Amino acid sequence: MSADKRPKSPFPSAREAALSARLCIDAPQCRSASYKLAFQDVDFLLRDELRPVRLQLELLKPELVLEEQHIESTVVIYGSARITDPETAETRLVSARAEFNRSKEDPLAAKKVESARRALENSRYYDEARKLGHFISSNTGKDQLVVVTGGGPGIMEAANRGAHEAGMPSIGMNIVLPHEQAPNSYITPDLNFQFHYFAVRKMHLLMRAKSLVAFPGGFGTLDELFETLTLIQTQKVQSIPVLLFGRAFWQRIINFDALVEEGTISDEDLELFEYVETAEEAWEIISEALRL
Numbered sequence: 001m002s003a004d005k006r007p008k009s010p011f012p013s014a015r016e017a018a019l020s021a022r023l024c025i026d027a028p029q030c031r032s033a034s035y036k037l038a039f040q041d042v043d044f045l046l047r048d049e050l051r052p053v054r055l056q057l058e059l060l061k062p063e064l065v066l067e068e069q070h071i072e073s074t075v076v077i078y079g080s081a082r083i084t085d086p087e088t089a090e091t092r093l094v095s096a097r098a099e100f101n102r103s104k105e106d107p108l109a110a111k112k113v114e115s116a117r118r119a120l121e122n123s124r125y126y127d128e129a130r131k132l133g134h135f136i137s138s139n140t141g142k143d144q145l146v147v148v149t150g151g152g153p154g155i156m157e158a159a160n161r162g163a164h165e166a167g168m169p170s171i172g173m174n175i176v177l178p179h180e181q182a183p184n185s186y187i188t189p190d191l192n193f194q195f196h197y198f199a200v201r202k203m204h205l206l207m208r209a210k211s212l213v214a215f216p217g218g219f220g221t222l223d224e225l226f227e228t229l230t231l232i233q234t235q236k237v238q239s240i241p242v243l244l245f246g247r248a249f250w251q252r253i254i255n256f257d258a259l260v261e262e263g264t265i266s267d268e269d270l271e272l273f274e275y276v277e278t279a280e281e282a283w284e285i286i287s288e289a290l291r292l
Helices: 014-021 048-068 086-102 107-138 155-165 198-207 219-233 247-253 256-261 267-272 279-290
Strands: 073-078 145-149 170-175 192-195 209-214 242-245 274-276
Touching: 048 192, 048 198, 073 107, 073 155, 073 219, 086 107, 107 145, 107 155, 107 242, 107 279, 145 155, 155 170, 170 198, 192 198, 198 209, 198 219, 209 219, 209 279, 219 242, 219 267, 242 279, 256 267, 274 279
Parallel strands: 073 145, 073 209, 145 170, 170 192, 209 242, 242 274
Antiparallel strands: none
16 A cells, blocks of 8 residues: 555654654653654664564555555666776776786786687677567556666676666666676666665565576676576466576586576476577566556
8 A cells, every 4th residue: 555545643753753752851861862762762773682673664665665655566677886888998908908018928817818808709798688678668558567676786787787777777786796786877866775685685676577588697697596496497477578688608507407407497497487588688587578
């Protein structure tokens, strides 16, 4: 139920109570942390014993916002935060080659050139994610699909960027990390969320998902992909199209056929996903599956 349809409670709101609590006289008793309202006491909320409460709050806050924004259907796009746009990749390759020319005897310089060259090759995935974000946001027919990503740079940025360039909203679900992890600038500000718990974040990424596209990525992408496949395989979620973008990449890093041969998955499990090579191909599969 949206906020404007909820019946008005006869009790004072939490906001009203918080304002009243500020009126306490300046006395030691009022200044004591024990006297703070529990929901205003940050030190109390951050105690280890309050972890179950924080988990519930982290689940509830995005859910209420998305409900109030009338967002019902999403397409999840996963992928590496390290894959850059072609322009950035080209600049880095030029820089690596210049460094190599200054120190050709340095094996590390040669390695940097090879790494930059491969990064430039992989930058095509940035363009494809950008196009896919645009397709999804521009061609949704009667059912508005909204792009949702992990909210970071790389492939995530590209998908949010495509939606932004289509003039449509998109969602970012960022995670607090010890190192940098700022939200990309293409996420719709009011649909930009920050999480502490990976588990809650992954749950929210899937809660409204009508399809999932996994671009090349690292541990995070693999974690998100395999959790989704496991949930579908075990019928913990309804089956949705799962698209692996770039057959060569995925078949190089994961030998699904070997899992079948070893008897750890079945032949039917290989039908839980399919490979795509272009944004156009991905969108065709998604739109056909959803009958858009």
